[in-house]
Amino acid sequence: MAEENVTEKLDDEKRTLTIFGPETEFDGVLEFSDDLIITGKFNGRIKATGNLEIAKGAVCTVEKMTAKSIVISGSVTGAVEASERVEICNGGSVTGDIVTARLRIENNVNFEGQITMLDKLPEENLFSAASAEYKQAMVLRSDVIE
Known part of the structure; x- marks a missing residue:
């Protein structure tokens, strides 16, 4: 070898x-x-x-x-x-x-x-992100999960 x-x-x-x-x-x-x-x-x-x-x-x-x-x-x-x-x-x-x-x-x-594309989780810190930014990140993520 x-x-x-x-x-x-x-x-x-x-x-x-x-x-x-x-x-x-x-x-x-x-x-x-x-x-x-x-x-x-x-x-x-x-x-x-x-x-x-x-x-x-x-x-x-x-x-x-x-x-x-x-x-x-x-x-x-x-x-x-x-x-x-x-x-x-x-x-x-x-x-x-x-x-x-x-x-x-x-x-x-x-x-x-078949190809499966991995989705990386949003790198938002729950405690530092503005609530609107965090909500938008979660909405985008939930669209991918379904």
Whole structure:
């Protein structure tokens, strides 16, 4: 298994970037908090708080893939969930449902599944907002929930 760790300065903080090389095959449950790029094959479940990239040529079959952001240039079969964003790049393929706050799909992409967009709660402080502002935030939120 070829694995490479690189420390980069991402988002003004030190984060470790791990790369699973093209000859890497991983079966099982993978949990991580920094950033990972998969260029080989993965089967199983991914639970991450960092960023995940599925590179061109990579093949992932997952029960569920969860991360902060997910960029897909390769092939993914299974549920995909990102708290911030999912991006499917040119030539990428996803067969499975996507749950995310933001979604970008480029041209020449194969996608089969359903998309659920996450709604972030209003960041209003109940005690500092004027009653009219708070009421308007709640009205907008209730329209989304129904």
